[in-house]
Amino acid sequence: MFLTDHALRRIAASTNEVLPDQLWRFDTAAEDAVGDLARLLHKTAREYNATVAYLDSAVPHLTVRPALRTAGQREAVYGMLAAIERHDLLSSVLIDAYTAWRRHRTVGGGNEQHLLVYPGDPAHGVITLSRTSPRFWRATADTEAAKAFDVPYAGRIVGLIGETPEGRYEATACSDLAHAESGSPMAYRLPDRDDLTTACRSLLRWWQLRHSAAWRSRTPDQLEPAELGQLAA
Structure with a gap:
């Protein structure tokens, strides 16, 4: 199954390009501009995936019945709102970084x-x-x-x-x-x-x-x- 990685799924939704893996990882060791872009993209993808995972785990806890809510519920809500803002920012940076990296790399084609x-x-x-x-x-x-x-x-x-x-x-x-x-x-x-x-x-x-x-x-x-x-x- 493709696109189980959240970052790859977001990239596909935005660009229609389906990658079987985070192909930019192969450029992260390069000591040039492409390597810089690959490292930025790799770091952003990791942070994006972590934020999505946090939101996926946080939402169920915030939708329980009021009688079951914990004392720290308000803090959890604030934390989730901050995570949503971070998610939106990382989503934009992810696509920008991917687009910049793609200018130097061919994806797809072939057989x-x-x-x-x-x-x-x-x-x-x-x-x-x-x-x-x-x-x-x-x-x-x-x-x-x-x-x-x-x-x-x-x-x-x-x-x-x-x-x-x-x-x-x-x-x-x-x-x-x-x-x-x-x-x-x-x-x-x-x-x-x-x-x-x-x-x-x-x-x-x-x-x-x-x-x-x-x-x-x-x-x-x-x-x-x-x-x-x-x-x-």
């Missing part, structure tokens, strides 16, 4: 990339795309994406994405690449999409329908227009 299922919203999980050929990507859903769409494919392949000559993206839902490559009826060709993220999301939407009572053993070609539109929602 593997990670996309938020919904841009700006990590709550719906991440799709990992692994290149299988110059034109095709294997799409894998992380645990959070599988849970968000209620499909039994956490950490498993959900389909194949291909780039068309027209610059669009064709999506084929399958749980095994061999199904798509052989033209098996267990591979479901979905409508082409204008962008990669929507194509990935349509795979999850299809499996969500496929594992629901509304499927009724239909193929994508047999769906109603409204249902086809919902695949891209």
Whole structure:
């Protein structure tokens, strides 16, 4: 599962860049400007994560019934308010520091990339795309994406994405690449999409329908227009 680190989750929400780890750590030993930025970013990320952890633990104690509140409740409230202010400040510094570090480092690209299922919203999980050929990507859903769409494919392949000559993206839902490559009826060709993220999301939407009572053993070609539109929602 991606984005269990609070700092990485905040960065993804702000920039749509999904990092598998705090990659700036590899620059913290450098004795140059990039190293300075990496150390600032690393320190800020640690403080940001600590503040989020504190708030996560403090809130439940402040929402108990009045009769159960402790004598130090007022001090705890003041402490939480101060932590919220610090959280907001650190959030801003975190993104600024990350943006500055990113000017010197390439993130993503290559034969593997990670996309938020919904841009700006990590709550719906991440799709990992692994290149299988110059034109095709294997799409894998992380645990959070599988849970968000209620499909039994956490950490498993959900389909194949291909780039068309027209610059669009064709999506084929399958749980095994061999199904798509052989033209098996267990591979479901979905409508082409204008962008990669929507194509990935349509795979999850299809499996969500496929594992629901509304499927009724239909193929994508047999769906109603409204249902086809919902695949891209």
